[in-house]
Amino acid sequence: MRISVVDVGSNTVRLVVADAEDGVPLPVHTAKWRLRLSDHVRPGGPVPKEAVEQLVEAVEGAKRTAARWGAAGPLAFATAVVRSAPNRQEVLRAVRTRTGVALCTLPGEVEAELTFLGARRWMGWRSGPLALFDIGGGSLEVAFGRGRLPDYVASLPLGAGRLTHEFFIGQDPPPLEAVRALRRKVRHQLRDVASRIRWEGPRTAVATSRTFEQLGRLCGTSPGRHGPFVERRMHRADLGVAIERLAALPAARRSELPGISAPRAAQSLAGAVVGHTAMKLTGIRTVTICPWAIREGVLLRHIEDGPSWWAEIAHQGEESTPPDPVPLRIAAATR
Secondary structure, eight states, X not given: OEEEEEEEOSSEEEEEEEEOTTSSOEEEEEEEEEOOHHHXXXXXXXXXXXXXXXXXHHHHHHHHHHHHTTOOSOEEEEOHHHHTOTTHHHHHHHHHHHHOOOOEEOOHHHHHHHHHHHHHHHHOGXXXXXXXXXXXXXXXXXXXXXSSSOSEEEEESOOHHHHHHHHTTTOSSOOHHHHHHHHHHHHHHHHHHHHHHHHHOOSEEEEESHHHHHHHHHTTOOOGGGOTTSOOEEEHHHHHHHHHHHHTSOHHHHTTSTTOOGGGHHXXXXXXXXXXXXXXXXXXXXXXXXXXXXXXXXXXXXXXXXXXXXXXXXXXXXXSOOOOSSOEEESSOOO
């Protein structure tokens, strides 16, 4: 049995086709389409027509690719850049009508839950009480748990792309005061969530997402060509030094640094500030960069809980209204 997942993020549409016959999602093929939706959509703004056209083409391409690899219609979801758009329903309807793929959006808390599951399965039970951080283009997801699914999740509008638009547009490199203003906002919005994580006392902390992967590489972790099984640990002190390096350079020069790709160079500074502030407020000195995240979480839930689970989540995502750009929190994740 093969399952496919399509993840529409702020920068890229990614496809994973996995073999799930033994209950473990083993990737057999991956592909990506670089759309850079975040370049066309201001935080909380509508997705313009030309970007919708590109999205439809990418999802259609992902559907055809999944079929060639023997997978059924993909489990397709879009993250914060589409979720917070006022014309979200029109975007989802266009994709569904023209490709036959039931693209949906997931609440930020569900994203955190799924990402936690992927990280838990990768890290194993030996990791004990686990804290998770995931920085996307539009939001930051935080989770904590002792079991398979988290006990606490939070989603906050602290994505690297969103904050870059808010604080650094037209300033390259940004002045020191703009970086300080960004840090003040992150501290304010993270205060309550960080207090909860500190109180829980995690034994292990993990970070997922391309933002953290690239920051980890900048801080000295092994390059991706060494494979996913190499342990990659990023220290808070090293990330603090990385912030100084990134802040001193314009975006074009940041892409010359280890790990920082040209498409993500502009938002790398905001991502570093969010990551460092989250680690400092929670008292966490070191995080493990985890290669499994939300896509693997979707695959695992589908394998372990059956297709009815996804159908219910997808229906809720299609019918619910776009959230306000304020922190979204629940004390206990849906089991």
